[in-house]
Amino acid sequence: MPSRAPSSPLRRRLLCAGALLGASAAWAQGGYPSQPIKLIVPFPPAGGTDVVSRVIANEVAQATRWSIVIDNRPGAGGNIGIDAVAKARPDGLTLGTGQTSNLAINPALYRKLPFDPLKDFAPVVLLGSQPVVLVVRADSPIRSLADLKARARAQPLNMASPGNGTVGHLAGSMFAREAGVQLNHVPYKGAGPAITDLLGGQTDLYFGTPPSVLAMVQAGRLRAIAVTAAQRAALLPDVPTVAESGYPGFVAEDWKAVVAPAGTPAEVVQQLNQAFNAALARPATIARLREEGTTPRGGTPAELAAFMKSEYARWGAAVKAAGATAE
Numbered sequence: 001m002p003s004r005a006p007s008s009p010l011r012r013r014l015l016c017a018g019a020l021l022g023a024s025a026a027w028a029q030g031g032y033p034s035q036p037i038k039l040i041v042p043f044p045p046a047g048g049t050d051v052v053s054r055v056i057a058n059e060v061a062q063a064t065r066w067s068i069v070i071d072n073r074p075g076a077g078g079n080i081g082i083d084a085v086a087k088a089r090p091d092g093l094t095l096g097t098g099q100t101s102n103l104a105i106n107p108a109l110y111r112k113l114p115f116d117p118l119k120d121f122a123p124v125v126l127l128g129s130q131p132v133v134l135v136v137r138a139d140s141p142i143r144s145l146a147d148l149k150a151r152a153r154a155q156p157l158n159m160a161s162p163g164n165g166t167v168g169h170l171a172g173s174m175f176a177r178e179a180g181v182q183l184n185h186v187p188y189k190g191a192g193p194a195i196t197d198l199l200g201g202q203t204d205l206y207f208g209t210p211p212s213v214l215a216m217v218q219a220g221r222l223r224a225i226a227v228t229a230a231q232r233a234a235l236l237p238d239v240p241t242v243a244e245s246g247y248p249g250f251v252a253e254d255w256k257a258v259v260a261p262a263g264t265p266a267e268v269v270q271q272l273n274q275a276f277n278a279a280l281a282r283p284a285t286i287a288r289l290r291e292e293g294t295t296p297r298g299g300t301p302a303e304l305a306a307f308m309k310s311e312y313a314r315w316g317a318a319v320k321a322a323g324a325t326a327e
Helices: 008-030 050-065 076-084 100-109 145-154 166-181 191-197 212-219 266-280 282-290 301-322
Strands: 039-040 068-072 094-099 121-131 132-139 157-162 183-187 203-209 222-227 252-260
Touching: 008 183, 008 282, 039 050, 039 076, 050 068, 050 094, 050 121, 050 266, 050 282, 068 076, 076 094, 076 100, 076 222, 094 100, 100 166, 100 252, 100 282, 100 301, 121 166, 121 212, 121 266, 121 301, 132 145, 132 183, 132 191, 132 212, 145 157, 145 166, 145 183, 145 222, 166 183, 183 282, 191 203, 191 212, 191 222, 222 282, 252 301, 266 282, 266 301
Parallel strands: 039 068, 039 094, 157 183, 157 203
Antiparallel strands: 094 252, 121 252, 132 203, 132 222
């Protein structure tokens, strides 16, 4: 009698084991990498995540002579691209740029995801982080968080964001809870229309990342009130942090990290980590990232794993507190 085929779950486990053995053997026999490395960026070209990914990939490629190809796969708040990474062969030839939205916010924002951010990836390295910048119109009477709190207590203010469940939305929501005030959330489809309405007087304030507001701040059309990082931003040295403005410990940053599929050989992960850390330490890389308002980070895979776990819990709580959902 012919033997029965393994059940579906068992078959998947056998196929996964075979892939892992094949990946380890290929690494051991032919050296790494044996082919071009594909770095999946889960957002469109020219956006913040894409820019950081290309800067770092270019530095790594130049130093190592590796071929690194950027593959933009936008959609569903970064879920489509990062899911492709989770399901790729764990041979170190497919990596992805994960960040705050798809690895920390979306698991609580979406009812169901096709990947588990804490189980389906091998953390490689934390690339960098950006603060969220609170801005108002240049002619606004609000000049500090104390002003904002006083005015919001007298009458709720309208807070623009680049979209429901974005880092800007949740950072603003977190601040409102800390300050004990009500901010009416007005979500937009991106930073552009949100800032246009802020300038036009339809809203009172906006929480956004540096690339979306720096030009307007430097042109004198917007006033930066505070940044949400632990330290002041290099490009906005005169703007205080939320923490030093009366809210100790307040931090809300948009971060980006390189991850590989779970099961990628530890030797490959370590080699990648060393290459990316070396790139992040170069003066040219640091200067280029800071132009975008990004602070280079780096660190070990274990440190990134712990960071992802803590951010998953923190942003998940923020999503639930804000009542934000997405389909």
